[in-house]
Amino acid sequence: MESLSIVLVLLLAVVVSGAVSRMLPVGVPTPLVQIALGAGLGLAADLRVELDPELFLLLFLPPLLFLDGWRIPKDELLKDVSTVVELALGLVLLTVVGMGLFIHWMIPAMPLAVAFALAAVVSPTDPIAVSAIAARVPIPKRMMHILEGESLLNDASGLVCLRFAIAAALTGSFSLAQAGLTFAWLAIGGLLVGIAVTLTITRIKAWVSRRFGEDTGSQILISLLIPFAAYILAEHLRCSGILAAVAAGVTMTYAEISRQALAATRMRRNSVWDTIQFALNGIIFVLLGEQLPAILLVARDTVKLTNHVSPWWLGVYVLAITAALALLRFVWVWVSFRLTLLRGREDIPLRRPDLRLVGAMSFAGVRGAITLAGVLTIPLTLADGTPFPARDLAIALAAGVIIVSLVAASIGLPLLLRGLTMPAEPSRQAEEDQARIATARAGIQAVERAQHDRAERRDDADMVEAAAARITDLYRERIESRNPDGSARTARRHDQIERDLRLAGVRAERNALFAMLRDRQIGSAIAQKMIRELDLLETRYRG
Numbered sequence: 001m002e003s004l005s006i007v008l009v010l011l012l013a014v015v016v017s018g019a020v021s022r023m024l025p026v027g028v029p030t031p032l033v034q035i036a037l038g039a040g041l042g043l044a045a046d047l048r049v050e051l052d053p054e055l056f057l058l059l060f061l062p063p064l065l066f067l068d069g070w071r072i073p074k075d076e077l078l079k080d081v082s083t084v085v086e087l088a089l090g091l092v093l094l095t096v097v098g099m100g101l102f103i104h105w106m107i108p109a110m111p112l113a114v115a116f117a118l119a120a121v122v123s124p125t126d127p128i129a130v131s132a133i134a135a136r137v138p139i140p141k142r143m144m145h146i147l148e149g150e151s152l153l154n155d156a157s158g159l160v161c162l163r164f165a166i167a168a169a170l171t172g173s174f175s176l177a178q179a180g181l182t183f184a185w186l187a188i189g190g191l192l193v194g195i196a197v198t199l200t201i202t203r204i205k206a207w208v209s210r211r212f213g214e215d216t217g218s219q220i221l222i223s224l225l226i227p228f229a230a231y232i233l234a235e236h237l238r239c240s241g242i243l244a245a246v247a248a249g250v251t252m253t254y255a256e257i258s259r260q261a262l263a264a265t266r267m268r269r270n271s272v273w274d275t276i277q278f279a280l281n282g283i284i285f286v287l288l289g290e291q292l293p294a295i296l297l298v299a300r301d302t303v304k305l306t307n308h309v310s311p312w313w314l315g316v317y318v319l320a321i322t323a324a325l326a327l328l329r330f331v332w333v334w335v336s337f338r339l340t341l342l343r344g345r346e347d348i349p350l351r352r353p354d355l356r357l358v359g360a361m362s363f364a365g366v367r368g369a370i371t372l373a374g375v376l377t378i379p380l381t382l383a384d385g386t387p388f389p390a391r392d393l394a395i396a397l398a399a400g401v402i403i404v405s406l407v408a409a410s411i412g413l414p415l416l417l418r419g420l421t422m423p424a425e426p427s428r429q430a431e432e433d434q435a436r437i438a439t440a441r442a443g444i445q446a447v448e449r450a451q452h453d454r455a456e457r458r459d460d461a462d463m464v465e466a467a468a469a470r471i472t473d474l475y476r477e478r479i480e481s482r483n484p485d486g487s488a489r490t491a492r493r494h495d496q497i498e499r500d501l502r503l504a505g506v507r508a509e510r511n512a513l514f515a516m517l518r519d520r521q522i523g524s525a526i527a528q529k530m531i532r533e534l535d536l537l538e539t540r541y542r543g
Contacts, residue, residue: 006049013037014282029410031285031368035403038289049290057377058231060280061159062245064369066227067277068152069249076145083146086336088153095123095328096161102324103397106317109305110390117165118394121375122325122401124158125151126368139364139417143357147364155370156242160186162374163240170383189239194247197230202255216265220272226252267536284369288399295396302392318400322408325401330362337361360416366409367402375399440475447471506538 017034024033042048077084099119104112125147139147160183205222227245234244295302299311306313337358375398379388447468510531517527 009041010283010286011279013041013286014279017282017286018278029406030282032403032406032410034282034285035289035292035406038286039292040289041286042290042293048294049287054377056373058228060284060373061155061242061370062227062231063224063276064280065152065155065242065245066230066249066252067273068148068155069246070252072148072152072250073145074250074253076142077149077152080142080146080149083336084149084153086339087146087150087332089157090336091329091332092123092154092157092161094332095325096120096158096165098328099123099321099324100165103321106320107306107393109307110393111169113165113169114388114390114394117162117169117378118375118397120158120162120165121371121394121398122321122367123161124155124367124370124374125365126370143361143364146361151370152246156240156246158370159242159374160240162377166378169389170379185238186240187243189237190234190241190243191247193234193237193239194230194244194249195251197233197244198226198248198251198255201226201229202252214265216268219265220269223252223269224272224276281369284372288372288402291395292399295392295399298392299396302396305390305393314396314400318397318404321397322401322404325365325405326362326408329365330358333361334358356416360413363409363413363416365405367398367405371398371402437479440478444472444475447475503538506534510534 014034017030017037020037021028021030021033096116096119099122100112100116103118104110104115107115110118163186164183201222205219209219226248230244230248231241235241296311299314300309303309303311303313306317375395378391378394380391381387382389450468513522513527513530513534516522517524
């Protein structure tokens with residue numbers, strides 16, 4: 001009963017945090033509000049959450065990484081794949097090695113393996129926290145795609161490095177050759193498991209749906225279970241469950257193309273996953289805040305490990321680690337952009353990276369949910385039962401880095417993003433117009449076939465012909481408005497005006513429906529059905 005109460009309190013805190021962040025007169029990122037609420041719960045309600053590290057990893061990371069892999073724009077990721085790989089793999093390895101040595105040099109009492117573990121957990125970035133920070137200042141799309149791709153891959157690479165560091169701390173030894181073979185098995189095995197699990201489940205699901213029909217609730221539940229199935233199977237085979245979850249999410253995109261679900265299933269499933277993502281990310285930040293009072297309570301004892309007495313030295317170490325991470329990221333981003341992102345065609349000379357762009361990418365390296373999830377997975381004890389060395393210190397420093405990076409980004413990132421533009425990209429309007437023309441022509445052909453079939457079976461040929469003519473006219477209007485001539489821009493402007501008018505009409509319908517429901521002129525069942533129809537129309541027009 002107590003565990004259920006804690007879960008409900010955490011969910012309530014996540015809900016309240018969203019409202020509070022919108023009410024504040026200044027743009028405070030939602031993760032910071034959630035941390036503050038968690039700290040308040042820890043102090044006022046005496047809430048104490050004792051988490052099993054392996055259970056915490058299983059509950060939070062597979063669905064979040066699966067969803068990131070599923071939703072990330074694949075074409076945009078491939079366009080800047082070299083930059084993404086340099087940031088997600090090269091920068092992570094450099095961070096683990098460089099920051100591990102730096103932390104061990106700064107705090108000699110922290111064993112080198114533990115320092116590498118701390119460096120590994122602070123290497124992944126969190127694009128959700130960045131989106132919350134930049135809510136009032138739009139992030140250039142290409143920059144956000146790079147950040148999403150980096151986060152997708154560096155989550156996996158950072159946590160795999162964490163696994164090696166913990167293993168070294170537990171065994172007291174480390175072999176580079178053995179680590180290389182293990183890494184290859186972890187990576188390749190994890191990717192293959194994720195792909196195989198997703199393809200197997202989706203094919204079975206598609207076969208059952210074709211034979212016996214599709215149940216929306218079951219389809220959604222299956223999508224929720226896939227990341228856990230991939231993660232557990234990979235861990236059972238001694239592969240990387242993290243990479244399996246990522247691979248499962250990426251594979252889900254392509255599996256859905258050939259085995260399509262019903263439209264209602266997709267809409268409801270998207271809503272469910274949005275809620276899951278919001279809840280899990282929020283709970284992680286609330287848990288971070290809830291852990292802060294306990295971390296600060298033992299700060300005096302924790303800092304003794306560093307041969308200091310004042311707890312303020314923890315703040316000094318946090319600032320030093322955050323500054324070193326930012327400097328390392330700035331240098332790497334500058335070099336990466338100079339080598340890849342800003343290199344044009346062979347006939348265009350190499351340009352210098354815009355320092356504002358490099359600075360924005362550096363500030364966007366915010367640490368968040370994955371860092372906290374990773375540091376909490378550090379074992380409580382060694383193999384012989386003795387306490388894991390410097391675990392409390394690593395958790396305190398990681399929590400401090402998360403908070404400081406959030407605060408620094410919330411101040412600096414909007415300033416750097418204001419008026420910032422990425423290098424020019426070719427317009428995607430022609431590609432969209434071509435797709436809309438092709439789908440409209442396919443629609444016309446389908447309407448004509450359906451019209452012919454219904455006219456042969458029924459006596460209402462005139463009604464069928466009139467209805468088909470109306471639908472065909474809409475398709476032909478779409479084709480004409482997308483043709484590449486001088487009237488295309490005017491036609492798109494006409495579409496925008498028509499969309500605005502349709503939205504105004506939908507809002508008026510909904511208000512009238514609510515008024516009739518309040519006056520009990522209609523029943524609730526009819527009202528719910530009509531409201532859903534209007535919501536679908538509004539979603540379509542806004543899309």
